[in-house]
Amino acid sequence: MVAGADISPREAEVLELVGAHLSNAEIGARLCISVRTVESHVSSLLRKLEVPGRRALAQRAPEPAGVGPSHPASVLPASLTSFIGRESERAELTEMIKAHRQVTAVGPGGVGKTRLALAVAAEAAGEYADGVWFVDLVPVTDPGMIAIAVAGALGLGEQPGRDMTASAVAALADRHALLVLDNCEHLADGVALFLERLLATCPRVTVLATSRARLMVPFERVYPVPPLSLDVDAVALFMERAAAVGWPLDPPLRDQLAAICERLDGIALAIELAAARYPTLGLDGITAALSHPLRMLTGGSRADERHRSVRAALDWSHALLESADRALLRRVSVFVAPFTAAAAAEVAGSEEGLVADGLASLAEQSLLVVTASPGGTEYRALETIRQYGTERLVEAGELVDARSRHLRWCLAKAAGLAVVRADWRARFDLVADDLRAALAWAADRPEERKEAYDLARQLAELTFTRHLTGESQRRYEQAAALATDPAASASMLRQAAAVAGCRTVGDDMYRLRRAAADAARSSGVSAGAAADLATAATIAFRFSTTFVRLPPREEALALITEAREPAGDDPAAQAAVALAEAAVLTDAFGAAQGPPGNAVPETIARAERAVELARRTGDPLAESAALDALTGAQTWGGDTFATAATARCRITLLSSLPTSPAGTHELIDALGIVTEASLGAGDVSGARRWARQLADHPSLAEVGHRATCRLLMVDALMGNVDEVLTGSVRFLDAWRRAGSPARSLLRPAVAAVAMIHGLRDDHAARRDWQEVLDQLGTSKEHTYGYGAVFDVILLLHRGQAPKALERMAPEPRQMWKWVSWIWHHWYVALRAEAAVLAASPDARDRLAEARTIVADNPVANAMVERAQALLDKDQERMLSAADAFDTAGCRYQYARTMVLAGGDHAARGAAALADLGLAPMALLDNP
Template identity: 85%
Template sequence: MAAEAEISPREVEVLELVGAHLSNAEIAARLCISVRTVESHVSSLLRKLEAPDRRALARRVPEPVDAAPARPAPVLPATLTSFVGRVNECAELIELVTACRQVTAVGPGGVGKTRLASVVAAEVAGAYSDGVWFVDLVPVTDASMIATAVAGALGLGEQPGRDMTGSVVAALADRHALLVLDNCEQVVDGVALFLERLLAACPRVTVLATSRSRLMVPFERVYPVPPLSLTGESDAVALFLERAVSAGRPLDPAPHAQIAGICERLDGMALAIELAAARYPTLGMDGITAALSHPLRMLTGGSRADERHRSVRAALDWSHALLEPADQALLRRVSVFVAPFTAAAAAQVAGGQEGIVADGLARLAEQSLLVVTASPGGTEYRALETIRQYGTERLDEAGELADARSRHLRWCLAKAAGLGVSGPDWRARFDLVADDLRAALAWVADRPERRGDACELARRLAELTFVRNLTGESQRRYEQAAALATDPAACASLLRRAAAVAGCRSIGDDMYRLRRAAADAARASGDGAGAAADLASAATIAFRFSTMFVRIPSREEALALLTEAREPAGDDPVARAAVALAEAAVLTDAFGAAQGPSDNQVPETVARAEHAVELARRTGDPLAESAALDALTGAQSWAGDTFATAATARRRITLLSSLPVSPAATHELIDALAIATEAALGAGDIPAARRWGRRLAGHPSLAEVGHRATCRLLMVDALAGHADEVLTGSVRFLDAWRRAGSPSRTLLRPAVAAVAMIHGLRDDGDARRDWLGVLDELETPPEHTYGYGAVFDAILLLHRGQAAEALERTAPEPRQVWKWVTWIWHHWYVALRAEAAVLAGSPDARDRLAEARTVVAGNPVAAALVERAQALLDHDQERLLATADAFDTAGCPYQSARTRLLAGASRGAADLAGLGLAPMVLPDLRGASAAT
C-alpha cells in the first residue's frame, strides 16, 4: 500500500510511529528530526493516503504479526532525588486515577504533590496505550496559554480552522492517555474551562492535576495530599535521614526521637523537611532544633531550578500572591491562633461579621493555606506552623500585630474565664484553647502596660492546668502570676497556692521557698498575721515533709522561723493555729532526734498536737485541721499508739474527701492518703491499706511523679503477697523514677526493698540484684536496718528456711530502735522477731511470744503471726491451721499459704504457686522443740 501511494522511506517510518500512537514530539525524538518536519510528513501522509484525520491514518498501518503493540514511554520529568515513603498515598491515588476521569491532588506548597503525582503516573503508565504526558503550568500566567502549554508537551501545532484547545482536543479525541497537569493554582479558572472541553470530547483521556486549590469542574475528584506520616515507621523521619545522607553527613547512629521532634514541628511538610535535612551538615541536630524557632529563615537552599522550592518562604510567597487582598488580610490576622479555631473565634480576633469571615476561611482552606477539621464544637481551621509564622510576619509588616494580639488576648481571657473546671468535656475544651492561652500569655507578659491582664491570664492558666493535672506548669503559672501581681496581698495568695502545688509534686524545697516568699509579700502588704502564718507554715513544712527535700532546713533555721512568727501572730486565730502546729512539729526531739523520747516528752508532744488540732478546728478551715491532725498522727505514732494513729489518719480522709478541688486541698488529701495507707498497714488492716494505696496510686495529680504515687501500694501488696501486682506496679515505679532523674529519696526505699523481697520470694536472683542495685542508689537511713529492711529481710529469710539468720536480722530489742520500728513496722518487727526465735530454737522464744502478744493485740496480721509461732512452739496442728484462716480474713494470702505449708497441708504449695512465688524451704521444726 505504501509503495502504491509512493510513500518515501522516511514517511514509512513516520506512518509506523503514528500507528503506534506516538505524538509528533515523540516521533521527532525517536527519528532525531524536528517536530515541524514530522508535521510535514504527517500532512503529506494524510494527503497521499486520503485519510481524513490522524486517527484514520493510524488505521492504515497493518498490525505487526506476533508482536505486541508498542506503548509510548511516559513523558515525565526526570527525578533528581529518591522518592521516600508515601506507600498508602500512592495506592489511594492510583485507585482514584483508575476509577475517575479527573483527579486533583490538592495540598499546600511543599507538601509533595508533584513528586507524588509523577510517581503515580509512572506506576499506571502501562495501562494507557497512547501514553502519559506531563505538563508543568508554573510558567503559565495567562489562562489563554494553557492549551498551548499542553500542545507543546504533546508535540502538536495549531491546526487550520481550530484554536489551540480545539487542536489538543482533536489530537486526543480517540487516545487512551493520561495527562498530568502540574501546578494549576495560578490559572485555576482557565484550567477548569480547558478541562471541561477536553474531558467532554475525549472519553478515554484521564487527567491527574496538582493544585493548591480545587479546580471545580464537573468530573473532579479531589485527593487531599497529607503531610508525611509522623507515627510508627515515620515517612518524615525516613525522608530526613535520606536527605541528610545526600547532603554529605550521615547520621550514625540516627537520633530518631530528635528527628521525629523536628519533623513534627515542621508538620510533616516534605519541602520543609528536605530543607532542614540539607542544613544538617552545617547546623547539626541541635542547631536545627534551635533554628526552628524561626523556620522561615532556616528553611532555605532548595532547588535552584524551581524558584518556588528554593525556600519555604518562596513557596508561601507564591500562594500568598494568588490571594485577594481581603483574604491576605484574613490569613495574617488568624495567624495569631496557634491551635485550631472556629469561624466565630476568627471573627472576634480578625474583625468582621462571622458569615463573611467564614466565607474567607473557606477560600483560604480551598487554597490549602488552612487545614479544615470537623469537631464536636463545629468546623475548625488550623494553619500549619510555617504558614502561621509567615502570616505573623505579614501581620507585623502591615503594622497590625499589636492590635491583632490584643484582640486575641481579650478572646483568651474570655475563654479562660468561661471554661470552668466541671463537666465531662471540660478537659477537651481546655485542650482546644490551652496553646492559645499560653501564646497570649507569652506575648502580654513582656508588656508592662498590660500587667494586670497578664497576671489574670497567668492565674487562670494556673488554675486550669492544675485541674488538668499539669502540676509542673501550674506551679510555674502561679509563680508567674505572683511576679506579675501589683498588689502584695494578691502576690502572697498566689505564692501560697504555688507552694501547695509544689506539695502535690513532692518538692519540699519549693514548698519551703514559696511559703517564705509569701511571708515577705504578706508583710509588704501590711498583713502581719498572714506573714506569721506563712512563716510558721514554712517551719512546719521543714518537719512534715522532710523526705521531700533535697536540702532539709536545719532545726535551728526552723526554730528561727517559729520565733519570728510568734509576735505578729497576735490573737489572729489562723496565725495562732499555724504557730501551734509549728510548735507541735518543731519543738519536739522527734525533729532530727536519733534516740527515743523520755517519758515526760511523750505526753508533752501529744498535748501540743492536740492543742494544734483544737485551734485549727476553731478556725473552721478543714485544711488547717487536716494539717494539725497529721501532727497528731506523728505524735501518736511516736508514743507507740498504733491504733490511735490509724484512727486519726482515717479522720483526716473523712474530713478532706468532700472538699472541692484546689491545690491546698489536693496536697492535703494526697498526704492523708499516704499516711492512712501506712497507718492501716501498721495496724494490720491490709484491705484498708490497699484501698487507700490504690486511691493514692491512681490520683491524677501524681501523674508527673508516678514513683511517689505507687510506692506505698508496692509495700502493701508485697507484705500481703500479691506478687503479680507488685511486678506490675514496679514497672510504673521504675519508669517514673528514671524519668524524674532517679532522685535519691529515703521515702522510696521501702518500696524498692519490697520489690526486691518479692523477687527473692520468686527465686528470681537477677531481678532481685537489679532492685538491690536501685536500693544502693538511694540514701540509706536507719529505718532500713531496723525497720522495713529488717521486716522484708526476715520474711525472705524465713521463706528460705534460714531462721537463725532471720533471728540475727531482728536481734535488736524494739525499745533499742524505737524510732525505726514504731510507726508502720513496730508490730511486724515484733511478730516476725518472735517467729524467728521459735523456728531458730532460741531459748527465750516463749518470752518473746508473750511480749509480742501484748504488743500486737488487735492487729489481725501480727496477731496471727504470733499465734502461728505459738502453735508451732506447742505443736498444735489445729491451732496452726486456724491461723491460715485468720490470714485469709486479714487479706494476707502469702502468710496463709505459708501457714498451710508449715502445717503440712498439700494446698499450701498450690496456693504459693498460684501467687507466683517459688517453693518455700520448710524449717527444721526440731528447732521449735528445742525452744520448748
C-alpha cells in the same frame, strides 16, 4: 472484634493496642493518626463497651496479633503530599547526621527545611534502635516550654522533683534515637541551652534541627539548605502540585515554568503557592503578577532576616487578595493554634458569616490549612504566613487592637474551661497555646496588666487541672508578679507553694511561702504574714525529704519567733504557729534526746493543741496538716492504733473537698500516711484500698515509681505475687525515666520486691533488686524496720530460723524509734515466731510479751497465735490462725500456716504456695 459491640475497624485497631498497654502517643505513631484522634476512639470504645476506664478497656481487647516491630515506630508526621527531588541534599544531610551528633539544616523560610529533614529522618529511622522523634516548636512561644514540647513528643509528663528538661534528658539518657527539632529560629538561645544539656547526658542521641539561623553552639554542624534546583526539582514540584489541583501541565511548558520558579528564588513554599493559583490565573497570569515590584528584605533585624527569601511569594499572594481578605489574613495571624470561624469573627471584629466566606477564600489560596475536627471546621496559618500577617498588622496599625481582642477571647475561653467536662482535656489542648501567647504579649504591656494577671491566674488553675504542675507553678508565680494588690500576690504565691508541694519540690515550697509572707506584710495583713512564716518553718520539717538544701534548724526557729507577735489573736495564724511549734520545737528539743527523754507527752500535747486550734478555724486543710503532726506524735509514742485512726480522720476530712493545689497536696500525703498506718495496725485490706487510690491519683499518673511504691509494699506483705511482679516492672521503668532518684520513700517497696523474688527462688532477679536498693541507700529504718521484716519473712520461708532470730536480735525497746512506725507489730510478732522455730529458751516469754503488744492487730496477733501453736503443737490453734490470715487477706501467711499445720493441711498449703508462684517452704533447721 468484640462481640455485641458496633466497633469500627479503626476502633478495633486502637482497642488491640490499648490491650497491649501502649500509650495514646504510641498508638498514634503506630496507626499514623493524631493523639487527639486516638483519644476520641478511646472515648468511643469506653462508651460502646460500657467499661469504666482504660484498665477495664484493656481487658476487653483481643489477644494482639503481634505488637512489636523490629524497631520502634518512628514518630513522624505523615506527609500529605509527595516529596519532590532533592536527591543530593538528602544524601549529604544523611551523611552529616551519621558523622555528627547535632546538625542544623539552615535556610530561609519556605525553602523546604522541614520536608527535607522529615525525608532524611524517615530514611534513617532503621538506623536508630529507639526510633525517631519529631518535635514541632512552632506553637512554643516561651523558651521555658521547649522541654515540655520535647517531653510531650516522648509521651512524658511531670516528674515531681524534676524540671521537664531533666525528665526529657532522663528519658533519652540510654536511648539510641534521632530527635528532630523543627522551627528553632524563634527559640535559638533556649534550644542551644537545651541541646547542650541533652547531648552532654545522652551519648547515643543525634539531633537534627531546622532553623532559619544557626544556633551558634560549638558542637553544631550546619547544613545550608539550598533552593530547589531550577532545572529539575523546582519545575517538577510546580508540575506535581498543579496536577494535584486538576490542571496537569505539558512538558513543552518547562522553560516557562523554570522562569517562574527562578523569579520565586526556588523557594518551595512560593512555588507551591504559585502552583495552587495556576487553575485560576494560568502561567501568563502568574508571570504578570510576578512582574509587579517585589519588596525584598535587605538586612535589618534577625526577625526580618528570616523572611527575606519568602517575602516575594507572600507579598505576591497578598496582592492577589481582596481588601477584606487581606484584613482577615492579618487579623487571624494572632492565632497560634487552629481556630474556628466563630473565633476568627470575634478577633477580627466582623460577622461570622462573612468571616467564614473569607476563611474559605484564604484556604483556597493555600494561605490557610483546613482540617475537620469534632468541634467543626478549623483553620491554621503556616508559621511563615502567620508571621507575615503579623507584620501586616503592624503596618496597618492594627496590632494592638487585634491582640487586645485576641486577649479577651482567650480570657473568655479560659473562663469557659473552668467547668470540667468529659471533653475538657481536648478543649484545653486546643486553646492552650493561644492562652500562652496572649499572656506573653499582655504581660509586657502595663495597660493590660489586669487582664494579664487574670489570664495568668486562670492558666495556672487550668494547667494544674491538666496535671502540668511545673507550668502551673510558674503561672502562679507569674500571676503574683503581675498582681497590683499585694494581698492577691500573696494568695498566688501560696498557691504556687502548694503546687510545688505536689511536685515534691520542698525548696520551692519554702521559698514561695516566705515570699508570700513578704507580700502579706506589704499589704498590711500581719496575721497572714505570720501564718506564712510559721508554715514555711513547718514545711522545712514536715517535708524535709523533698529538699535539695534544707534550711538550718536555727532559721526555722527564727521564723517561728518572728511569727508569734504578728499572729496576735488571729485563729488561722495561731493555728499555723502552733503547728510549727509541734513540728520544729519537738524535733529540735525532743527527738534529739533519744528514748529516755523523748518528751512523748510534750510531743503529743503540742500536736493536740495544734489540732484544736486548726479545728477552730474551720479550715479542713489546716486541720489535716495538724492531724499529720498528731500522727507523727502518736507514732513517736508507739500508739499504733491511734496513729491509724488519726490517719483515717484525715482522709475523711479531705475526701469531699473540691480539687485545689493545696487540697491535692494534702490528700496525696494523707493517702500515703493512711496506707502505712493501716498496714501497721494490721488492716491490710484497708491499706491496699488506700494504696490503690494513691496509685490511681491523676496527679501521679506520670510518676509511677512514686504512685505505686506503697502498693508494691502492701501487695508483697499480702502475698499478691502477680500484682507485685507486674507493678514492679512499671515501677522500675518509671524510676529510671525519672533519673533513678535516691528517695527514701522508695526503699521499702524495693525491699518488698526483692523479698518476693527471694520467695520465688529467683536469685538473679533478687540480686537485681538488691542492687536497686543499694542505689537508694540504706538506713536504720532498713536495718531495724522494713528491712528486718522482709528479710525475716524470707529466712523463715527457707527454714533458717536461727539466722532470722539473729537478724532480729535487737530488742524492740532498744530500737524503738525505728520500728515504732508501721513495722513495730510486724517486728515483734516475727521475732517471737523466730524464737519458737529456733528453739530459743526464752521463746515462751517472748510470745507472752508479743501478745500484749500486738493485741487487736489481726495479722500480727495471728502470727503470735501461730507461733504459740507451734510451741504447744496445737493444730487446732494453728488452723484458727490460718483462718485469721485468710480473713485478713494475707494469702502468703495463710499458705505458710497451712504448711506448718502438717498432715493433709500441709499439702493444701503447698498447693496454695505453688498457686501464688512461690517456691516450696524449706524444712525447718529446728523441727
